Amino acid sequence: MEKDLVLAVDLGTTNIKSGIIDKEGRILALIQKELPLEKDALGKAEHNPETIFNIFVEVVRKIVKGFEERISILITSSYMFGLLPLNKNKKPLTGIITLLDTRSREIFDDLLKEVDFKEIYKRTGCPPLLYYPFVRIYWLKKKHREIFDSAKYYLGSKSFLIYKLLGEAYTEPSIDSSTQLLNIHTLNWDPYVLDFLGIKEENLPTVVPGDKILGKLPKETLDLLGLKGDVFLGVGLYDGGAVGTGIGALAGDGIGIINIGTTAMFRVPYHNAIFDNPEKMRIQVPYLFDNKWFPGGGINNAGIILKWFRDNMFNMSYEEQTNMTKYVDSDDLFFLPYLTGERNPDIGSIASGVLFGLRPHHNKAHVIKAGMEGVSYIIRMLYETLKELEIEIKEVRAGGGGARSDTWMQTLSNIMGMDVAVADTDEPALLGSAILGFTMIGEYPSYRSATEKMVRIKKIYKPEEEKIEYYKKRFDFFIYLTKNLKEAFSIHTQLKKGGS
Template sequence: MTQKFKIGIDIGTTSTKAILYDEHFEVVDAASKEYLTIREKMGMAEQNPDLILAAVQSVIKRLIEQTYPQSKKITTLSFSSAMHSLMIVSTEGEPLTPLYTWADNQSSFQLEKAKAVQDLDWVYKKTGTPIHPMSPFSKLLWLQADSPELLVGGNRIIGIKEYITYFLTGELKVDYSIASATGLFNLQSLDWDPDIISFLGIEQEVLSDPVDTNYVFKRINPVAYKEIGLSLETQIIIGASDGCLANLGLNAIANNEVAMTIGTSGAVRMVSDHIVLDPEGRTFCYYLAKDKWVIGGAVNNGGNAFEWFASILSKTEVMNYDEINNLMETIQPGADGLLFFPYLNGERSPLWDASVQAHFIGLSANHTTGHLIRAVMEGVLYNLVEVLNILETNAGPAKKLKVNGGFLRSAFWKQMAADIFNKTLTITPQFESSCLGAVSIDQMDYLEELKKMRVIEVIPIEENVKAYQKSYELYQKLSIPIQQIHEIKANHRNN
C-alpha cells in the first residue's frame, strides 16, 4: 500500500513553519523560514507580505526536495496562520499596503476616538472579538480616517493567509476561524455583519468569501505548483487560526479542556460547544469547527518578559539562561513579597489596554537579582491565571490543562506553572501543535491516534501551591490600584 503524506503550514508572526506528517501524524521532516517585522515608530508592526509568501514557498519546496520521491505522495497542504492581520490589495491582488500584524497598534488613536463617541460593546457582542487595536476592525477605522483612498475602487481587504492561498489557487476565500477574529464577522450567522460593515463605510464585496475550516480549494494555480514542485493532485485545505488549531493539535477540544501556550507571548484557551462571551468583553470567542468554539485570552507578555530582564542583566553580569534559571531556583515561591505586573508591551487579555505599563511592587534593598527574575516569571503566570479564572466563571471549571510553547524547555518553569495554576500539566511529545491541528482539521477522528501518544504530567507541589496562593491573593488585590496608577499617569501626560 502506498504511504501518503500531508504538510501542515503555520504562517506565524516571526517565521513560517512547515511540517511533513505521515498517515499516523508522526513527524517526518520540518522546515522553517524567518522574516522581519518593521517597527520604525511607536505602535508600528508591519511586514512585507511578499517576503512571507517567499518563506511559504521556501519551506514547502525544502520539504519536497528533502523527501523526493515520496514527495509525489503528498496529498494535502493545510494552513494555520496568525490572527488579526490586514492588508489592502488591488483587484489584481497586488499589495497596496504592508501587512499590518496583530501587534500593530497604529490604530490606537482612531479607536479611542471612536469609543469616545459611542460604546462599541455591540461589536464585541456580535463578533466575539475584543475591542482592541490588534483587530482588523480597529485597523479599518484607522485606514478609513488616514487613507480613505485605499478603501475604494474595488480594492480588496484581506489577511496574510488569503494572500498566500490566492497565490496558490486563484480563489479569495477566508476561513470562519480567521474571519471570526476580525471584528467584522457575525458569530451567529457565520457571515460578515452588515451593521459593522456599514459602520466602517466599506462594501461586503471587498471582503473574501467565508468558508468552513475544512474547505478544500476547487482550483489550483499550476504555475505556482510547478514553481514549488507540488504534484497537481495535491489538494489545499484552508485550515484555521493558529490559536484554535493549537487546541486541536494538543487534543484539547473536548468541552472545558484547556490549552495554555507560553512562547514570546501567551494564551489560555478553552473549547466550548456553544458561543461564550464575557459580560465585560475580556475574552475572545473564535470558531474552530462545527459546534466547537475556542474561548480564551491572549496576553502580550510571556517569554518576552524573561528575555527583557535577561537582556538588562546581560549588560551588568555575563550570565547564560541556565545560570539565570539557577538564580530563580534559590528564591522561595512568592519572591519574598516582590510582585511584578508584566505589562511591558501593553496588554491584551484581561485588560485590553495597549498603553498600560509594567510595575514592580514591594521592592526593597533585601531583594536580589534572583528575586527580580522570579517575580517577573511569577507575574507572567499570575496574569494567565487571571484569564483562566474569567473563562471558568463564564464556561465552568477547566477539566485538563494541556500546555505547549517555549517555556516547556525549562523543567523549573513547568513546575512553577503547575504550582501557580494548582493543576496537573499534561504535555505531549508533539511540537508545533498548530501545524498538527492544520493537517487534521478535515479528519478529527485522528484524535484516536493522539490518545495513543505518550504524555508527560507535571503535578503541583502542595507546599508551593499554598505559597503561591497567598502571593496571588495580594496580586489580585493590587491589580485595581495598579490600573488606577496607570490612569493617573495617562491623565498627567494628556494635561
C-alpha cells in the same frame, strides 16, 4: 508512490515553521526561520507581504526535498489580527499590520465614543481592544484616508497566503473571530460592523469552514513549491486553534488549552458560544471548527517577555534563562508583563510593563522568574473567569515554546493549583494541522480518533502543595496591582501624548 504525508506550515508573528507529518503524528522533517518585522518609533509593526511569501516558498521548497511525491495535502495555520489592505489590482497598500502594531492607539478613545462596543461584543464575541482589524480599518479611515479610499480588499495573514497559492482569497471563522468583523452566530461578516466602517462584504475574503478542502493546487503553484502530483489545499485554523488541536483539545470534553508562544492563550473547546457579562467582556468568544467554539482569552505578552530579556536586558538564551530560574522564586518581585499593552479590556492599550517590589538583593533570576509568574497569573485570571461562567474544566493541557521549560510549567501548575499536561511534541501547531489534514482526506473517521492516535502526553506537572496557598496570595495581589495601576497607566499614556 503513496500519498501518505501532510505538509503543515505555521506562520507566526516572529517565525515561520514547516513540517512533514505522518499519520502516526511523527514529524519527519522540520524547518524554522525567523521573520523580519518592519518597525518604527511610532508603533509600526508590519510584515512585508512579498517577503513573507518568499520565505514561505523557501522553507517549503527545502522541506519537501525527498518527499515531493508523498504530500497529500497542504494545511496552513497563521497568526490572528493580521490586516492587509489591497487596491483594485490586489496590490498591497501597506504591509501586513500585525498584533504588535500599536498605531491605532491614537484613534481608540474616539472610537470608544462613536460605536456601541457592547452591541459589537454580543455580535462578534470581541471586547473593545485596539488590535482588531475593525479598529485598524477605522484608523486608516480617520488617519490615512488615501489608503482607505484606495482599499478594495482587506485580507488577513492566512487569506493572503491562500490567495498567493490558489489565486482566490478564502478565510475561515477561527482566524476571523479575531477581526471584530465576523458575526460569531452566523459565522459570516457582520452587516452592523461593516456598515459602521463603510465597507462591504465584497471587500473581504469568502468565509469557509476551517476543515474545508479548497481543491488541488494549480500546476504553477506545485512547481513553485517543488511538489509533484495532486496536492490538496486545506484551509486550516488560526495558530492558537492549531496548537489546541495538536495538544489534544478534541480528545474529550472540558479540556482547557494553554499555549505559551510569543503570545499566549487559555481557552476551552465548547459546544456553544458562551459570553461574559457585556459590562465586563473579560473573555473572547471565537469559533474553532467542527461545531465547537473556543471561549477564553489571548494574552499579548508571553514568550515575548523572554525575548525582551534576551535582546534588551541579559543577553541570555531562552534555555539559559529557564535554567537560571529553576531553583529560585521571584522573592515577591512582581512583573506585570504588559509590554505591548494587553487584551484585558479593563486596561487594554494603555497598559505597560511594570516591575513592582524591586529590592537591592533581586537579581536577573528573580526578574526572569517574575516574568514567568506574571504570564501564569494572567492565565489563571482567564481560568477563574471561565469557571465563573460555569464552563467545566476537567483537565489542562499546555503547548508552545513555553511548555518546553520545566520551570515554567511547574510554576504554572503551582499557580493554577492543578495538573498541567504537556503533549509529546515540540510543534503542536503543525501536529494540529496534520490532525485536520489526515481526517479531511479520510485517513481517520473523526477528529477525536485522529487525536487519540496522533497526540501523546509527555509529562504531567502536579502542583506542589506548599506552593498552592503561597501563590494564591500572590495571585490576589497581582490582580490588585493590575486594577489599581489602571489610573497610573492612563496618566502615563497622556504624558506620552503630551511629549516633553
